[in-house]
Amino acid sequence: MHELVEEAAVAASVDAVWADFTDATYLVEWFWPPRLEATATLDPHQGGSWRVRSEVAGIGVDATVLESERPHTLRLAWRWDGEDHSTDAEITLEPTADATRVKVRHSGFQSEDERDTHIEGWSHCLQRLVDRHGGAPGQHLRPDTA
Secondary structure: OEEEEEEEEEOOOHHHHHHHHHOHHHHHHHOOOHHHOOEEEEOOOOOOEEEEEEOOOOEEEEEEEEEEEOOOEEEEEEOEOOOOOOEEEEEEEEEOOOOEEEEEEEEEEOOHHHHHHHHHHHHHHHHHHHHHOOOOOOOEEOOOOO
């Protein structure tokens, strides 16, 4: 199985970034590009659902919340519409002196190609989150993949 790790420094409080991942209204404003017209339904409690859809693109993520420790950890059993298997996406938030460090560890990919597609997706996603909070260029951090 293959894994990725993506990180970003977001110029916002840990509570604000937590809301960006757990409030449907906020999530759809940044998670996917606006042209995809995303919708979301979220119940960010353990056992709850975390769903994001784009009718325009014909894609969706249907995840189950495996762990939710407000405002630091959100872990999801992540499954794209039409796929048989799920992967494990863990999002951790750590406050720093002037930002929130966001770390996404996504594991359980069946191939390097599948992992690499998600590296690109999470990279773009986290850059939109940095941009949302007025972060300086280059605040999106790209660690090595595991």
